[in-house]
Amino acid sequence: MPLLVERRQLVAPGDLLAEGEYLAGDNAYKDDGRIYAQRLGLADVRGKRVSVVALKGPYMPRVGDLVIGRIVDTTLGGWIVDINSPYTANLSVSDVMGKSFSPEMVSLTKILAIGDIIIAKISAFDRTRDPALTIKERGLGKVEGGVVIDLTPTKVPRLIGKKGSMINMIKQLTGCEVIAGQNGKVLIKGRNLKMVELAIHSVRMVEEQAHTSGLTDRIRKFIEEKK
Amino acid sequence: MGESGRKLIDENGLRIDGRRLDELRPIRMEVGLLANADGSAYIEQGKSKIIVAVYGPREVHPKHLGLSDRAIVRCRYHMAPFSTQERKSPAPSRREIELSKIIREAFEPVIFSEYYPRSMIDIFIEVLQSDGGTRCAGITAASLALADAGIPLRDLVASCAVGKVEGRLIVDLNDEEDKEGEADMPVAYIPALDAVSLLQMDGQLTEEEFVEALKMAKEACMKIYQMQKQALKQKYVEAKEAVEEQE
Structure with a gap:
């Protein structure tokens, strides 16, 4: 049951990492008792877990992540935000304004215009729906410069x-x-x-x-x- | 016999470009040369020159094309109007539409598309100069572009053709050998899975020849596979060496 790579060794997709009793960690997969790399990256071994620290890859949203996004559109109840991922995120008005929002009184683009940059946190995401953002915490919200x-x-x-x-x-x-x-x-x-x-x-x-x-x-x- | 009536294999067993029967054309690969694409690669195999760009996973437009359990993979194989001797119409031909489909199918078994539901991965293969074997070289380069885009893969796909010319099996046909020869069989091979994901043939081979040709194709694919791995790692190895040299 040999381990075939050293820690921090450069590996490419399809490279055989280990055989036998090892477990496949991030960016690795197990097939017929053999562990292969899924991505170009550096091999990492923690106990029985063999994984790859990827050098390139798309961003997959995770709940709690801090992200920097750009407003690309408005909808009836919020904004659509490009967060540099396969999915665009939604920011709801209620999250920004509290309950006092009335669409006939305030234009959404007055609060956040298309093109504005925001710092936000992912508040909800599963594979079936686009991620939801929140800017309610301290330090989050519209970016004013930089x-x-x-x-x-x-x-x-x-x-x-x-x-x-x-x-x-x-x-x-x-x-x-x-x-x-x-x-x-x-x-x-x-x-x-x-x-x-x-x-x-x-x-x-x-x-x-x-x-x-x-x-x-x-x-x-x-x-x-x-x- | 070739175009000019000359023999395609001479008395020393060498082909018109001086190669042995089982010898590949000189191959050069480069990864990550397009800044706008998420992943890209360039390949020169003999006189064939191909550039590949990969985009994604990205949002599907129009949205109803998306699948709720996995990413869709789209592929466009296209030959530039200037890639052939006679100008080729830039509109996708019957042949290009077919190749786009089979190349896409060659990649479907290696892409972990279930990681990115409701999204799509686009592969654009642009043939800049054609001298035979462009579908194979296109697949070889597209593997690199997918890996460069950071899309999780079971393995790289390597591809090469085997054909028959003057009764003998030869590897990696060029345009003339393809046109004048008796058979041409492109193969795409996935080493980690020991699987063939593309196999076409025109012309005729006997059963024994077919078995032998498949064996030769796998061997040729393994050589290309090693070059692919090296091409992928090259940039990072160079950056590391440059840093170590500084110190």
């Missing part, structure tokens, strides 16, 4: 780092506010243009070098040098 940049959704955990080590380091060194949406949209806000640029460059470094080790130290060095 830059939104793209990151492959599967690399967001890498940007955040262990217990937020990476993202906190970038925030601290650049003095910028960095908010990472789980859907691969990263909002960067800061007063100093040069620092914003450094923060953007750091995210780009995560994109390009997510599969290498010692990345946090390399980015720290990069920011300190350019500062």
Whole structure:
């Protein structure tokens, strides 16, 4: 019952990872006692569980995820939001306005216009219906300024780092506010243009070098040098 | 006999382009070259040149086409008007519609489409220059584009044709061998499942020849499969090496 890969080894779809008593974790599947990779990524072994940390992939909504989305349309009772996933999300008016909303008095686009960027949380999602969003918590709602940049959704955990080590380091060194949406949209806000640029460059470094080790130290060095 | 009346296999057992009977054309693959697509790949196999873009999983339009239990897969195989000697009408021909369908069916067994219900995955295969074997090279490149898009796959699909020319079986036919030869049999093979997901044939082979041809096709597919794996990993290996060099 051999394990055929090392931790952090680069694997492609169809690569044989292990045989026998192992379990298939994320991005891996078991067929006839053999475990294969489903995606291009880095192998990961935790006990008997063999999985793949994917390097690329679409964003699949999960309840509780923080996402950054763009309003694309309005309906009778709310907004349709592009959250960079196979499904568009719905944001209901009652979630934004409370009970006092009357459609004949207020136009929905006065509250959130098409094209507006919002920070929201996924409040409900199952495979049968499109995800629902909420902006009721603190820190959520319309984004008033800053830059939104793209990151492959599967690399967001890498940007955040262990217990937020990476993202906190970038925030601290650049003095910028960095908010990472789980859907691969990263909002960067800061007063100093040069620092914003450094923060953007750091995210780009995560994109390009997510599969290498010692990345946090390399980015720290990069920011300190350019500062 | 070839177009000019010359033999397709010479006395040394070499083909018109100097290949041995079981030798593939030179193959070059590149992954992730289109910024707008979710996944993309480019392949050159001999003189055939093909680019593939994959979009999705994305929302289905019109919505009623979507399925509630899995993603739908759509495929368009298309030859550019300038891809052949004579201008080809850009409108999809009977042949292209058929190939689009069978290529889609070649991928359905490997895509975990049940992960993305009510969505669709689009595969666009654009033949830029054609010299035979474009459906096979298209499948080979489309596998890479799907993997590049991060779509979960059971395995990559590798594809290659085997044919008969002057009574002998040959691998990876070019345009002239396809047109002048006695048989042409494209095969798409899924190594991890040990399954064939596409098999067509025109011309005639005896039963023994068919069995031998299938064996040769699998061997050729395995060679292509190794190249696919390498092409996929290449970009990341290079990035890693560049980083290690810095330190």
